[in-house]
Amino acid sequence: MISTGIVVEYNPFHNGHLHHIKEARRKTNADVIIAVMSGNFLQRGEPAIVSKWARAQMALEAGVDLVIELPYTFAVQQAEMFANGAIALLNALGCENFCFGSESGDVQSLVKIANMLQNTTTNQRFQTAIRTHIKQGMSYPSSLSAGFKQLGIIEDDIDLSLPNNILGFHYILAAQHQQTNMRPITISRKAANYHDQTFTSETIASATAIRRAIFSSDNISDIKKVVPATSFQALINYKQTYGSFHHWNHYWPFLQYKLLTTSANDLSELYEVVEGIEYRLKKYALQAQCFSEFMNLVKTKRYTWTRIQRMCVHILTNTKKVEMKEHQKRPEYIRLLAMNEQGKQYLRSIKKQLSIPLISKFSAKFESVMELDSRSTQVFAQILDAKARSLLLHREYSEPPIIQT
Amino acid sequence: MISTGIVVEYNPFHNGHLHHIKEARRKTNADVIIAVMSGNFLQRGEPAIVSKWARAQMALEAGVDLVIELPYTFAVQQAEMFANGAIALLNALGCENFCFGSESGDVQSLVKIANMLQNTTTNQRFQTAIRTHIKQGMSYPSSLSAGFKQLGIIEDDIDLSLPNNILGFHYILAAQHQQTNMRPITISRKAANYHDQTFTSETIASATAIRRAIFSSDNISDIKKVVPATSFQALINYKQTYGSFHHWNHYWPFLQYKLLTTSANDLSELYEVVEGIEYRLKKYALQAQCFSEFMNLVKTKRYTWTRIQRMCVHILTNTKKVEMKEHQKRPEYIRLLAMNEQGKQYLRSIKKQLSIPLISKFSAKFESVMELDSRSTQVFAQILDAKARSLLLHREYSEPPIIQT
CATH class of the missing domain: 3.40.50 (Rossmann fold)
Known part of the structure; x- marks a missing residue:
């Protein structure tokens, strides 16, 4: 079959x-x-x-x-x-x-880029470019984009700022890393x-x-x-x-309750809560009247909406860094x-x-x-x-x- | 004045x-x-x-x-x-x-009992009686009552199972311990x-x-x-x-959320959560559909309704044992x-x-x-x-x- x-x-x-x-x-x-x-x-x-x-x-x-x-x-x-x-x-x-x-609808370009990263030197250059940009305060997607530019990939080849292109690229990369024989197809x-x-x-x-x-x-x-x-x-x-x-709006009272009753120190044990953002989260949880107001207050150039939303889900489910580490390998x-x-x-x-x-x-x-x-x-x-x-x-x-x- | x-x-x-x-x-x-x-x-x-x-x-x-x-x-x-x-x-x-x-309306009887406890030997006998009964699985109020019996105080003197008599007794005791000069009056x-x-x-x-x-x-x-x-x-x-x-009913979703998302181990760090009751709390939080159902499921002879309710407030406010200890002296x-x-x-x-x-x-x-x-x-x-x-x-x-x- x-x-x-x-x-x-x-x-x-x-x-x-x-x-x-x-x-x-x-x-x-x-x-x-x-x-x-x-x-x-x-x-x-x-x-x-x-x-x-x-x-x-x-x-x-x-x-x-x-x-x-x-x-x-x-x-x-x-x-x-x-x-x-x-x-x-x-x-x-x-x-x-x-x-x-x-x-893009173009699987070959994505495979080509993934292949480039099989080369250790190229991959290191790619990872370094991403890390450097993150350190400079850029968001992950923007840093990734900068990493691609470092490889000489420009938007005319394939636009890797588009969400489904990015995901596709990661599927192919994962399939290569895991040494599967699955054939990638895109639609x-x-x-x-x-x-x-x-x-x-x-x-x-x-x-x-x-x-x-x-x-x-x-x-x-x-x-x-x-x-x-x-x-x-x-x-x-x-x-x-x-x-x-x-809808997130329905979960907002629980998220707000969780943020207000948990100390900054305990919040920092939760997955994706890093770099002292716990203080920012607590401050705006007290102030905000609804989820979108909260998100708009918390959001910065460095923390994209999606990243903060994911962080909020992990806070809501009380998922600790140690718990995630235990299960995330495979x-x-x-x-x-x-x-x-x-x-x-x-x-x-x-x-x-x-x-x-x-x-x-x-x-x-x-x-x-x-x-x-x-x-x-x-x-x-x-x-x-x-x-x-x-x-x-x-x-x-x-x-x-x-x-x- | x-x-x-x-x-x-x-x-x-x-x-x-x-x-x-x-x-x-x-x-x-x-x-x-x-x-x-x-x-x-x-x-x-x-x-x-x-x-x-x-x-x-x-x-x-x-x-x-x-x-x-x-x-x-x-x-x-x-x-x-x-x-x-x-x-x-x-x-x-x-x-x-x-x-x-x-x-009772009788302040002298309460003062008399408090005075009896100024005697170290009598007080030790009293405390031992209470502890023994608690160890045997009795609730705190019942153990206290047994302690009074040990002192020779019977219901005919003053009924110390009644909530306001008990509170009054503790006010007088506290006033003595703190060496205040305040005069106790009862109505x-x-x-x-x-x-x-x-x-x-x-x-x-x-x-x-x-x-x-x-x-x-x-x-x-x-x-x-x-x-x-x-x-x-x-x-x-x-x-x-x-x-x-x-009303507690309004807080029930938050209490339930807190109990379900917190590990038994973390719950046991909260004030008044002792003796493994955290497992019982988690089990019934999953099952119960409202606060009173939850309370009836959790309640035992040892844990009075009031004691469990207080425990639930501390869980709801995420009050840790260490926090309480820090502030409860005076x-x-x-x-x-x-x-x-x-x-x-x-x-x-x-x-x-x-x-x-x-x-x-x-x-x-x-x-x-x-x-x-x-x-x-x-x-x-x-x-x-x-x-x-x-x-x-x-x-x-x-x-x-x-x-x-």
């Missing part, structure tokens, strides 16, 4: 994602599409709009055969670590190909750009624009034309079952969220070759290794009313994966 | 309190009544129904001349430490008398008993019954006949200004909440004899020593909407005491 891996967040699932799945299948002639999907908190440091279970359901209904959770340890991270975790999981699952969307993103705030085409819109539409009105029918009918229904169902979508398990008959067959065929345990239901045995996923799910559920919260935790701890027959 | 101290919580102020103030003034012929009042969290481990400012206002309107805050370090404590802090403050303020309500409590859940007389009801009436209906006019008109209006104003009264400041002209004159007359600083406005200078009061106020405000929260914090940090002219 030919298997192709993709790395997704589906926040929420939309027509662009559907296009990507179809193209990934067509281009690689895949029998099985395996999606590694972020859990309840996402790469840009945000809660997902609906739980990982609802998003896995959407994926399944749109043609994905197997949905695996990217653990918190890798999901809420900058591109490099995010890519490392995702590629390791796809490789562990025996994928022949991995396929990602990019602004040019259709119509909408990642950060688009409004709908730009008839049937394709960015997830950002879709979330904005959902949160800006009580009537979500505006998004009907840009998401598959099954996904639309899943969103409706989620709202009905759990009473609310999830994924320690494969958590199965959803599968169809095809996915099931595929799993059966590779089961014996798996080097890490496949977890289809949360069990006490894995409590310690899955602690961060578990805790982040409890935090994710905390904004729901008591009954909905219990329901979501029951889904997490007591039910089997979603199986489509 | 003759000054008489009282120790109060006013949660909320009612006709029984009014009677107590009048009697205290009459019996001691006082020119000044000084109330040492718990801040936003109370002795029984509960948030006050309204802020300390609103309660200080009620006190002033009912005839108290000076309202001083009992710091968090002493307020959210069992009787012994609570009494130590309150008596130390009244003594520091130069009170000649202190006057407390009791079920028999009228009509309502401390724990009464319903109204038992026409104009006197317990604060418990009053809070129950307030929280069980949207219309608080039921309590009109049992509280002074000024207090009734103050309650109405509070609700209008801040949008909500304060009050380090006198925080003035409210005064009238009489109180102002009295303060002027004793100002030079004060052994600890009088703080009339929060200032950076006292930030460190007032850290626990400050933090507990921030937690207290956390359940309000953003605007009301800012208002309450402004009252705390930026405004002068309440002055009645």
Whole structure:
């Protein structure tokens, strides 16, 4: 069976994602599409709009055969670590190909750059350029960009300031470092750009624009034309079952409470809280009236919005530096969220070759290794009313994966 | 000027309190009544129904001349430490008398028992009896009761299982230990008993019954006949200004969040979290759907409701054992909440004899020593909407005491 891996967040699932799945299948002639999907908190440091279970359901209904959770340890991270975790999981699952969307649509340029970095001297020059710029107070993305310039790569070749190009580059780099044999494929993103705030085409819109539409009105029918009918229904169902979508605004009282009750010293033990920013966080937590006001107060040239958001997620989940260090080397398990008959067959065929345990239901045995996923799910559920919260935790701890027959 | 101290919580102020103030003034012929009042969290481990400012206002309107805050370090404590802090403050303020309500109305019996404990051998026997019973798994109040029996004190003499008799006993004991010259006076409590859940007389009801009436209906006019008109209006104003009264139910999501995101090991560093109860707390925090369900699950014969509630307040405010230890020896400041002209004159007359600083406005200078009061106020405000929260914090940090002219 030919298997192709993709790395997704589906926040929420939309027509662009559907296009990507179809193209990934067509281009690689895949029998099985395996999606590694972020859990309840996402790469840009945000809660997902609906739980990982609802998003896995959407994926399944749109043609994905197997949905695996990217653990918190890798999901809420900058591109490099995010890519490392995702590629390791796809490789562990025996994928022949991995396929990602990019602004450039040009996989060869990305491979060429990754190859350049195989050369130790070049790589050192690259890393030094990045470090130097970070020390000068530049943000990570800007420093990365400066690093590429150092290699002689200019925007005319490939624009490595665009988020999907960067991610793609890191997937390829990770696949090389981990010495996998997976073949990289890219698909040019259709119509909408990642950060688009409004709908730009008839049937394709960015997830950002879709979330904005959902949160800006009580009537979500505006998004009907840009998401598959099954996904639309899943969103409706989620709202009905759990009473609310999830937004940073809902978590703000908890973040504020956490920042105000924790000493600067204890905050500095949390992951990504560095360089004395804890004082800044505490100061503005007292003052700010809502999450976006807080973010605008805390943000500086050095700390990008995304970096601070990720930091805030780690504070919210009370994730310590030592905890992260313990788990971030390599994924320690494969958590199965959803599968169809095809996915099931595929799993059966590779089961014996798996080097890490496949977890289809949360069990006490894995409590310690899955602690961060578990805790982040409890935090994710905390904004729901008591009954909905219990329901979501029951889904997490007591039910089997979603199986489509 | 003759000054008489009282120790109060006013949660909320009612006709029984009014009677107590009048009697205290009459019996001691006082020119000044000084109330040492718990801040936003109370002795029984509960948030006050309204802020300390609103309660200080009620006190002033009912005839108290000076309202001083009992710091968090002493307020959210069992009787012994609570009494130590309150008596130390009244003594520091130069009170000649202190006057407390009791079920017995008999100050001589209480003084007699306190005197017995001046004898080292008797005191050791008493302490040993208490410790032995605690070790056997009995609660503190039951052990204390057993200690009294050991001294030959039986219920026919004075019932030392009644909460106000116990508190009174501890005030007298503290006054002796601190070698003050203050004269103890007691006033028999009228009509309502401390724990009464319903109204038992026409104009006197317990604060418990009053809070129950307030929280069980949207219309608080039921309590009109049992509280002074000024207090009734103050309650109405509070609700209008801040949008909500304060109840443990409102703080439950934060307590639950704190328990779920904090490791058992870190919880055990918090004040009053001992003997491995942290595991029990974490287990039931995951399971419980509301505060009272949680409390009923956690409660055992050994851990009384009140003890667990106090523990929960310390968890909510993230108060560490080391922090408490640092501040609990003796009050380090006198925080003035409210005064009238009489109180102002009295303060002027004793100002030079004060052994600890009088703080009339929060200032950076006292930030460190007032850290626990400050933090507990921030937690207290956390359940309000953003605007009301800012208002309450402004009252705390930026405004002068309440002055009645």
